[in-house]
Amino acid sequence: MTSGILSGRGKFITLEGGDGSGKSTQSRLLQAFLKEKGADCLLTREPGGAPGADEIRELILTGEPERWDAVGETLLFYAARRNHLRLTIEPALAAGRFVISDRFADSTMAYQGYGNQLGVAAVQKIHDFAIGDFAPDLTFILDLPAEEGLRRTEGRLHNEDRFEKMDLSFHERLREGFLSIARENPARCFVLDASRPVGDIQAEMREQLDQRLFR
Numbered sequence: 001m002t003s004g005i006l007s008g009r010g011k012f013i014t015l016e017g018g019d020g021s022g023k024s025t026q027s028r029l030l031q032a033f034l035k036e037k038g039a040d041c042l043l044t045r046e047p048g049g050a051p052g053a054d055e056i057r058e059l060i061l062t063g064e065p066e067r068w069d070a071v072g073e074t075l076l077f078y079a080a081r082r083n084h085l086r087l088t089i090e091p092a093l094a095a096g097r098f099v100i101s102d103r104f105a106d107s108t109m110a111y112q113g114y115g116n117q118l119g120v121a122a123v124q125k126i127h128d129f130a131i132g133d134f135a136p137d138l139t140f141i142l143d144l145p146a147e148e149g150l151r152r153t154e155g156r157l158h159n160e161d162r163f164e165k166m167d168l169s170f171h172e173r174l175r176e177g178f179l180s181i182a183r184e185n186p187a188r189c190f191v192l193d194a195s196r197p198v199g200d201i202q203a204e205m206r207e208q209l210d211q212r213l214f215r
């Protein structure tokens with residue numbers, strides 16, 4: 001244990017961004033950094049992160065784009081999120097652990113609210129009902145031009161590609177969504193240029209983490 005912040009309730013850090021923005025790699029590197037600092041750190045992801053939420057993940061991410069409409073899909077993401085929060089995130093924070101989540105609620109606002117054009121007000125209503133005012137302590141938004149993100153995911157071979165089948169304008173809307181979330185929540189969100197080398201992005205994240213959570 002290295003500092004006062006490590007006693008008491010843990011801190012919740014989320015990584016957000018479009019497909020192919022490198023969140024998973026950056027999450028793992030950040031977890032390693034926190035471990036080096038002597039912090040106990042749980043790495044998790046959405047959709048998923050608890051057994052029930054993992055089952056919902058399978059339902060949402062496989063199949064044709066038309067499988068769910070925007071409302072049904074949003075409710076499924078929030079059912080999964082509530083399960084993840086209650087069974088995984090909250091207990092870890094209560095035990096004083098750091099939690100890093102690869103995606104959280106901002107993804108629903110960006111993908112369903114902006115990408116699928118369900119609208120900010122509708123998503124916010126579901127959010128308030130499902131998880132209330134719970135929010136991350138710090139959110140990193142990995143920003144990348146939509147074409148670049150799509151190019152990076154092109155070669156991926158897996159069946160969880162329902163969203164990667166969406167067109168370029170969908171990905172452009174969701175990028176704008178993330179940027180507008182960042183503008184509206186400047187104290188919580190930090191935007192990074194994700195087109196740079198992995199090490200440069202990670203260095204900036206570590207600096208922010210030190211400044212914001214370890215001082």
Ligand code: TYD
Pocket residue numbers: 018019020023024046047061077102103104105107108109111112160163164
């Ligand atoms: P995943 O395989 O985890 O993709 P990535 O590595 O890009 O995070 O699949 C998650 C997909 O689900 C991704 O395309 C984003 C989408 N998504 C939403 O549309 N809304 C949400 O609330 C969340 C958490 C994810």
